[in-house]
Amino acid sequence: MKGFWIRLVRRLAGGLIMVLAVSSFTFFLVHFMPGNPVQTKLNTLLESGTPPLQAEAQVRSMYGFVPHTPLYVQYFHYIWQILHLNLGQSISYAGVPVLHLLLKAMPWTVIMVLTGLFISFIIGIAAGVVASVNRNSRMGDGLTMLSTFLHGIPQFILALGLAYLFTTVFRVFPFGAPYNAAITPGWSAAFLASLARHAVLPIAAYAISGFGGWALAMRASVSSVLGDDYILAAELRGVTPAIRLRYIARNAILPLFTILTLSVGFMFGGSIFIETIFDYPGLGYMINSALAARDYPLMDGAFLMITLAVIIANIVADLLYTVLDPRIQRI
Amino acid sequence: MSADLSTTSEAMKSSHIVCSVRNLTVTYQTDAGDFPALHNVNLDIQQNQITAVIGESGSGKSTLALAMLNGIALPGRVTGGTISLSQHGDVLALRGKALRRLRGPVVGTVFQASQNAMNPLRRIGKQILDLGRSHGYKDPRILLREAQLLAKKMSMDPDRVLTAYPHQLSGGMRQRLGIIMALVLHPEILLLDEPTTALDLLTQSAVLQIIQSIHRERQLTTLLITHDMGVVAEVADTVVVLYAGRVMEEGRTAAVLRHPGHPYTRALIKAIPRLTGSLDQARPLEGSPPDLTMIPRQGCVFRQRCRYRMALCDNESPSLKQLEDGHLTACHWEGQSDD
Structure with missing residues (x-):
């Protein structure tokens, strides 16, 4: 029975690492995607006359990070949000949490x-x-x-x-x-x-x-x-x-x-x-x-x-x- | 051949024959043609005796064991002969439930490598209960209690081994449990197919002792299939020497060992290493074991490896003839051996 628990804990730890690895991969995938959807969205908001602070807040709640902070800050912010089960908000269903x-x-x-x-x-x-x-x-x-x-x-x-x-x-x-x-x-x-x-x-x-x-x-x-x-x-x-x-x-x-x-x-x-x-x-x-x-x-x-x-x-x-x-x- | 056989049964009238195999021929169908694995085999198994069938691989001894249970499956086929049990008639004619009721309660089998002969996902006790359910026991737990007693007798911890999965036990333990699985159903005939082959020497002798003591205690009729003349010498009352699916020699073990009539038997005996004296005294038999496709269709099947080969051997296949009471051999050679 002891072996079972050790096995379980080991597997769960491995699983957690895998989840983090995949979320990081997703983060960078979105970040490096051609056309940069985050920046595009921010620009669209700014162009439509949204005040810069409000636009930033909107983008942050959508993607979990803001484009002009350094990449590592964005990354940790994103991971932090995921750990809090905050997956951001949908674009097509505007404002609805993912x-x-x-x-x-x-x-x-x-x-x-x-x-x-x-x-x-x-x-x-x-x-x-x-x-x-x-x-x-x-x-x-x-x-x-x-x-x-x-x-x-x-x-x-x-x-x-x-x-x-x-x-x-x-x-x-x-x-x-x-x-x-x-x-x-x-x-x-x-x-x-x-x-x-x-x-x-x-x-x-x-x-x-x-x-x-x-x-x-x-x-x-x-x-x-x-x-x-x-x-x-x-x-x-x-x-x-x-x-x-x-x-x-x-x-x-x-x-x-x-x-x-x-x-x-x-x-x-x-x-x-x-x-x-x-x-x-x-x-x-x-x-x-x-x-x-x-x-x-x-x-x-x-x-x-x-x-x-x-x-x-x-x-x-x-x-x-x-x-x-x-x-x-x-x- | 039949004349010789009647004299055999005459000579052994004193003891009761439980099983008699008559003219058994089993053929394997291959792309290259049909090959007989057993050819006109005759064999009597006497009550309360240990009868050993010895032969190299390819001699047909395992086919014989399967035939005893009417278990020959394609590509093999029984093409002739009968196997009659004194109380149950011809085994080879049994089908369906009657056949299933033969396997276990009448002929109990111990398999060569018991580790592979048990369901790996089921505790051994449960598998014994399955046997009870299969053979109509109202309360299958009777078998479990019996198995506990037997396990104790074989110096195992009954509670541990019966609640264990096969992989948790040693080879010797599994072999003993294989014997228990055969014995709990109280078979009339115990069929042992190379019961010691997968074991080390010490375990082997322990298992042989168990077989012998159980055989005596339960007054069983035992058929032991082996390739080891040492095992035969240790436990068997009667021995039948099989080569290329044919009986080469048969008789009381003591008589056969002392005065082997067939050159093949002689070679088998010489191949046993002695505990005393030089290892070089043990002489291997020249040539390779019989291969079904290479067996001559005519003449003596052993002649290619025989040092007494004569012209007659090429054309005429020797029939069994009597050397002394109950000791038969199938060889043309009649002179005294020079060794």
């Missing part, structure tokens, strides 16, 4: 991507096991081919295809918007039903485009476990097929857990294609519009959040592995 925007977009992405991710993971794992156990039969071959095919289709083509098929050709699902605007948001049945109806296609698009990858990875993993001695030994000890399958699945799923945890981390980047196509106001949608509007503070904030999420996911994956695989515990 953190507020991120927190508002997050639930949409979490609902859509997390659901899609787990559906694709579960279906993919099951399909991978079936494809591997029956790999000499038509069903196994079929599943492998389907997985490869779906894995190969770009996400946006799949999303557009689904949207076309189910909102235009067959009008089964509504297109665009996260819920029917005519219904007042709240905990009413009508609103939740509308929410669910609007979420089906984005979630389906995410799940279908993801499941092939999981199935192929699981198939490979199961195939390697099937060749392990203890599986044959279990069979020759007369273990029931159900228990044997559990031995196989448990051992084969191990390497996939790391990928799953990392995917949960990358979830905080949202799904740019799917959210944009379905007008789903999640993080991906927001990043896309921030890119289009050159909303640098918002972009910085979003990237910082992705960094944070991936680093945390990495730490979680690491710790989870020590729980799932007893061989790692004693390191």
Whole structure:
């Protein structure tokens, strides 16, 4: 147990350093970007007749630093602001704090991507096991081919295809918007039903485009476990097929857990294609519009959040592995 | 061949035969053609005896072990013969649940490297419980209590080893636990596939002693697969010498060791290093172990490595013939050896 805590503290310290490194990188990236958006913004404000002090204050609250102080002062100021969770203010949504925007977009992405991710993971794992156990039969071959095919289709083509098929050709699902605007948001049945109806296609698009990858990875993993001695030994000890399958699945799923945890981390980047196509106001949608509007503070904030999420996911994956695989515990 | 065999069983009528292998042929299909890993193998396993099957790698001894459990999988295929157990009929005809119920409760197996024969993600006690659940025990914990007693008998701390994961134990401990996993189901036949190969010499002798004492105590019928004539000499009552998938010699261990009839057996015995005297006295067998693709289709399979090779050996494959009661050998050579 002591080893666990030492490990955790070490990983957290490493994570903090990573976050600082990435924020510094973001800072310099914005600072050296051609056209210098900070100076441009300041100039625009000055030209529009804003008093210099007020303009400076406005730019500071937007980017976290002011252009004509020395670079290192700007840098430390910026880092200091980040440590206080102050990510500045958005440009496209004038005056709205970036953190507020991120927190508002997050639930949409979490609902859509997390659901899609787990559906694709579960279906993919099951399909991978079936494809591997029956790999000499038509069903196994079929599943492998389907997985490869779906894995190969770009996400946006799949999303557009689904949207076309189910909102235009067959009008089964509504297109665009996260819920029917005519219904007042709240905990009413009508609103939740509308929410669910609007979420089906984005979630389906995410799940279908993801499941092939999981199935192929699981198939490979199961195939390697099937060749392990203890599986044959279990069979020759007369273990029931159900228990044997559990031995196989448990051992084969191990390497996939790391990928799953990392995917949960990358979830905080949202799904740019799917959210944009379905007008789903999640993080991906927001990043896309921030890119289009050159909303640098918002972009910085979003990237910082992705960094944070991936680093945390990495730490979680690491710790989870020590729980799932007893061989790692004693390191 | 069959005439010789009937005299064998006549001679050994006194003891009961638990398992008899008849004309067993197992073929491996490869791109280069089909090759027999076992060819017309006949074998009787007597009750309460330790029968050893000895051979080099490639002799077909592991294939024989797998066949005993009807576990030959593609590219291997049983192309002929039967393996009958006195109470359960032909093993090779069993399918599905009947086959599963054979594996464990009737034939208990100890695998070559037990560290690889256990699920690395599951505590050993839990794996024993899985065995109980698989074989219809109402209360699988009975097996756990039995395992505790056995562990104590094998001088291990029962609580520690049964709550441990396989990687937390030494090779010798895992091998002993492998034996326990076979014994908790009270098999009639204990099948040991090279149980000491992965162990150092001291652990090896400890494991052999355990096998012997359990065998006696439980009045088991034991089939021991090995490549080590030293192991055979130490524990086996009867020995069967396998070469290139064929039985070369069989008989009581003492008789075979004292008067080996086959040049191959003789070479195997000479290859044992002695504790006393010069190491040079141990002589390795010339040539390389049999390779399935190189086995001659005609004549004696051992002739290329044999120092008594005659013209007859090239054309006619020798059949088993009796030297003395229950001691058979498959060799054309009849003269006295010069050494």
